Amino acid sequence: MKDTLIGRFKAAALPQSEWNHRAHLVVAIHYLQEYPPQEALERLRTDIQNLNLYHDVYTTPQRGYHETRTRVWLAVLLSELKKGGDPDEIVETYSQNDVVRDYYSSERLESLEARLDWLPPDNGILPLDPGGWCPTTPKIFTFRAREGNSCYND
Secondary structure, eight states: OHHHHHHHHHTTOOOGGGOSHHHHHHHHHHHHHHSOHHHHHHHHHHHHHHHHHHTTOOOOSSSSOOHHHHHHHHHHHHHHHHTTOOHHHHHHHHTTOOTHHHHSOHHHHTSHHHHHSOOOOSSSOOSSOGGGSSSSOOOOOSSOSSTTOOSSOO
């Protein structure tokens, strides 16, 4: 089931109804297990945006890809994996809550700047700092991902 989810996600063919919080966590953990954090971030950023485009979900101030949320979740999940956490248990633990709000005020998290770029937390310290994983945040794409804005080489 997990392999099917990840394969459909990577192919930008996952139905929107299945792209829920739990699926985000499963995919993020998979990427963290397959790639170094910087590359996991780059690939996840690209693939989320490709899936969003497949469903005509464009990044706007209110919806679409969210850079800060993506980095926070990767930091939290990677921290759990480094502690030896079981991936399925990590998904189960975090699938019912939004820990991002533990680190951010609503005003900061819901800002356009947080959606389009990495913003450090204003309400706590993350278990790992994802700010250095990609020195600059590439433009958030609405039509074509990866075009000249990658932190790694394919």
